[in-house]
Amino acid sequence: MEPDISAIASLIGETTRAQMLMALMSGKALTATELATSASITSQTASSHLSKLVDGHLLVVRKQGRHKYFQLRGHEVAELIEKLLTLSAAPNTSSIATGPSDPKLRESRVCYDHLAGEVAVSLYDALVRQGYIADNSSETLITDSGKAFFTNMGADIAKIENNKRPLCKSCLDWSERRNHLSGTLGQWILEDLLSKGWARRDLNSRMIHFSSNGKTLFNKKYGIASI
Template sequence: MKEGPDIAQIGALIGDPARANMLAALTGGKALTATELAAVGGITLQTASAHLAKLEAGGLLLPRKQGRHRYFSLADEAVARLIESMMGFAASRGHLRHQPGPKEPALRKARICYDHLAGDYGVRMLDSLVAKGAIDAVGDGLALTAKGEETFQCIGIDVADLKASRRPLCRSCLDWSERRAHLAGSLGKALLTSFFDKGWARRTAGSRSVIFSPEGERQFVALFPVETPVAA
């Protein structure tokens, strides 16, 4: 292709194994240092710095300096959606980097995707919101309904404040493990933040996994019920 967007450049940036590992680690939403990312990529700090410079120049990373340390995070939510969707595509074609292990069930159940909930619980949450009419699924897009505004106000989420920001309120994000959509956007972020603030769930150190407490799990399931098909 001689005209239009150059996907080859983005493909080349993501296609390197070390850079792919670093980008995948950053989909957890936490900013990491070059040293931490070097460990993730299995490379030296000097090599990691060269890779990070390329990712930054390509618009995939955003560096931040705090004190003596320089941290890196994904440039924005669009990068996170790109990486998550590529992970889903790779999984659907059988391109897996490791055999399932002890961490696999926890990651598939609930994990952070940039700043919102993913995994089985993320998909369940969106399915439930669509089923109860809080969110409309229009093609590949999502839209908050009037009923949805009332629903979120009742659980302490200020929808008016979210609407005032420039970030999209609702976005559909392809889940790599479930291969279906979960809820992203400012609303997805607000929901996950509320789960943490209420003590329903917590992050796992060194992992993207989100662990729900027994009470948090009970509250979550009650708030986002899904219909179970009746056997014939």
């Protein structure tokens, strides 16, 4: 028998559940009540939805005291949602025509485990321009000079390369409609800039807030031309 794709799709195909999943695209683990309030429903309803999402293997749950922390099951689930995002954003751009309600969200946000938005697209372009990654329109690769560059930045390339997941992967940005960097390297960049204190996650959204100093350093280190 072919697997039944409708089971998983119908889990996502419900507005409130979809809202919860989008909230979890921040990569953070959220409690049941946090997810309930973010989707504007009661805790009873949220509980029902969340158990369905866990049963459907889209979420994992970790119990901690009297709290239950929910998270996306892994990057595979995140990638599925990304694909849905780009397909959802594509056709309506002309018909809805209104810009994004939140310009800050358009500028920089988290896409599960890597950076997205204008900043991420600029970063991608800058890395290509400097020859650290190569985008030959078929696939995205890290170059030798790129490996040297990231090693110099403090990354353990061998470690993050030794993974089933691709090191580099271009991921279509739904707001910019251009490539940004995903994969384990994209993951490292996000973790690195958070640990360096250049930016911090928003508490309640997928947004990323750069400090003005952090933004300057980020642009300088990665050779991004600031306007």
